[in-house]
Amino acid sequence: MKNLCVNVYESIRGSARIVDDVSFAIGRGQVFGLTGESASGKTTIGLSILRLLGNVQTESCDPQRQVSWNGATMSQRQITGGKILFNGLDLLSLSEEEMMQHRGRDISMIFQNSIAAMHPLMTIGYQVGEPKEAHDKLKWEKIREIVFSYLGRVELPEAKLRYYHDPHCFSGGEGQRIMIAMALICGPSLLIADEPTSSLDMTIQRQVLELIKALKREFGLSVLYISHDIGVVFEMSDHVGIMYAGRIVECGNARSVYQHPRHPYTIALRAAYPDIHGPRRRLKGLRGTPPMPFDRPRGCSFHPRCDYAKPQCREKRPRDVEVESGHVVACLRVNEI
Ligand SMILES: Nc1ncnc2c1ncn2[C@@H]1O[C@H](COP(=O)(O)OP(=O)(O)O)[C@@H](O)[C@H]1O
Ligand code: SF4
Ligand SMILES: [Mg+2]
Numbered sequence: 001m002k003n004l005c006v007n008v009y010e011s012i013r014g015s016a017r018i019v020d021d022v023s024f025a026i027g028r029g030q031v032f033g034l035t036g037e038s039a040s041g042k043t044t045i046g047l048s049i050l051r052l053l054g055n056v057q058t059e060s061c062d063p064q065r066q067v068s069w070n071g072a073t074m075s076q077r078q079i080t081g082g083k084i085l086f087n088g089l090d091l092l093s094l095s096e097e098e099m100m101q102h103r104g105r106d107i108s109m110i111f112q113n114s115i116a117a118m119h120p121l122m123t124i125g126y127q128v129g130e131p132k133e134a135h136d137k138l139k140w141e142k143i144r145e146i147v148f149s150y151l152g153r154v155e156l157p158e159a160k161l162r163y164y165h166d167p168h169c170f171s172g173g174e175g176q177r178i179m180i181a182m183a184l185i186c187g188p189s190l191l192i193a194d195e196p197t198s199s200l201d202m203t204i205q206r207q208v209l210e211l212i213k214a215l216k217r218e219f220g221l222s223v224l225y226i227s228h229d230i231g232v233v234f235e236m237s238d239h240v241g242i243m244y245a246g247r248i249v250e251c252g253n254a255r256s257v258y259q260h261p262r263h264p265y266t267i268a269l270r271a272a273y274p275d276i277h278g279p280r281r282r283l284k285g286l287r288g289t290p291p292m293p294f295d296r297p298r299g300c301s302f303h304p305r306c307d308y309a310k311p312q313c314r315e316k317r318p319r320d321v322e323v324e325s326g327h328v329v330a331c332l333r334v335n336e337i
Pocket of ligand 2: 304306308318333
C-alpha cells in the first residue's frame with residue numbers, strides 16, 4: 001500500500017481525512033499488525049483493500065449541525081489517493097467486475113462480529129460454500145464436501161450436522177471459526193482479520209488466535225491483522241504499524257517496536273499495557289481521547305496528549321524518519337526521545 005488517503009464526506013461539515021498517507025507492505029507468508037485506539041482508521045484501511053467502502057449513514061457527532069435524513073446524517077467514505085498493490089496490480093485501477101474476481105478468492109476478510117456479518121436466514125453451510133460457487137462454478141455436491149472439510153479444519157464441533165444450521169445457533173467463538181472457513185475456502189493469499197477476537201472471552205480468544213496462526217502456516221497466508229489490543233498484535237505480527245488519527249506514526253519490525261518504541265504514542269500505549277513477561281510495574285493510563293476526524297489538531301495530531309510536546313508540535317506536521325533500518329517514526333522530537 002502506497003500513500004493511501006481516504007476522506008469522509010458529510011452533508012454539512014464537508015470532508016475530513018480519516019486515512020492519511022498510509023504506506024506499508026506485507027511480505028508473503030507474513031503478518032502485518034495494525035493497532036491503535038478506536039477511530040484511528042484501521043478498519044477503513046482493511047475495507048479499502050477490498051474496495052468495500054460504500055455509502056453509509058452515521059449519527060452526527062454534532063447534533064446542532066446534523067442534516068437529517070430519516071434521523072441519520074449522510075456520510076460517505078472515499079479513497080482519494082494512493083495505490084494498493086497486490087501481486088504488482090494496483091487494485092484501485094481495476095473495474096468493479098475485475099475487483100470481484102479478487103474479492104473473496106485472492107483476498108478475503110474476517111470481521112469482529114461474525115454472527116452479525118452472516119445472513120441470518122441462510123444455513124452456515126451455504127454461506128461458507130457460496131464463495132466457491134461464485135468463483136469456481138462448482139456443483140453443490142462437490143462444494144458440500146469441500147465445506148465439510150473446511151469446517152473440520154477450523155475444528156467446528158459436529159460440522160456435518162451443523163452445516164444445516166442458521167447462524168443464530170452458534171456461539172461467538174464458533175461464529176469466528178465459521179467465518180474463517182468462509183474466508184479460506186477459495187485459497188486466498190491475503191487474509192484481512194479485523195478485530196477477529198475482540199468480542200470473545202479470553203479462553204476462546206486464545207483458541208481462535210492459535211487457529212489463525214496454524215492456518216497461516218498451513219496455507220502460507222499473508223495476513224493483515226487489525227486489533228486495538230496491542231498485546232495480541234505484537235504477539236501475532238512480524239511487522240506492526242501503530243496508527244493515530246489516520247496516520248501510521250510508528251512502523252517496523254514487531255520485536256524492535258515492542259522493545260524500543262520511539263514514538264511517544266507507542267511509548268504511552270506500552271506504558272498502559274500490562275506485560276506478563278516483563279518486570280512488575282505500575283500501569284500508566286493515556287490521558288485524553290483521540291480526536292474525531294473533523295476536529296483534528298493542527299501540527300502533530302497527538303500533541304494535546306503528548307508528554308514530550310513542545311510549541312513546534314502545534315504547528316508542524318511530523319514527517320517520517322527512519323530511526324533504524326525499516327523502523328520509521330513520525331515525530332518531530334524522535335532524536336531527543
Ligand atoms: N461512514 C463514515 N462516516 C463518517 N465517519 C466515518 C465513517 N466511517 C468511519 N468514520 C470515521 O473514520 C474514523 C476511522 O474509523 P475506523 O476505520 O472504523 O477506525 P478503527 O477501525 O480504527 O476504529 C473514525 O473517526 C470514524 O468515526
Ligand atoms: S511531534 Fe511533538 S507532539 Fe507529536 S509525538 Fe512528537 S513530541 Fe509528541
Ligand atoms: Mg475498527
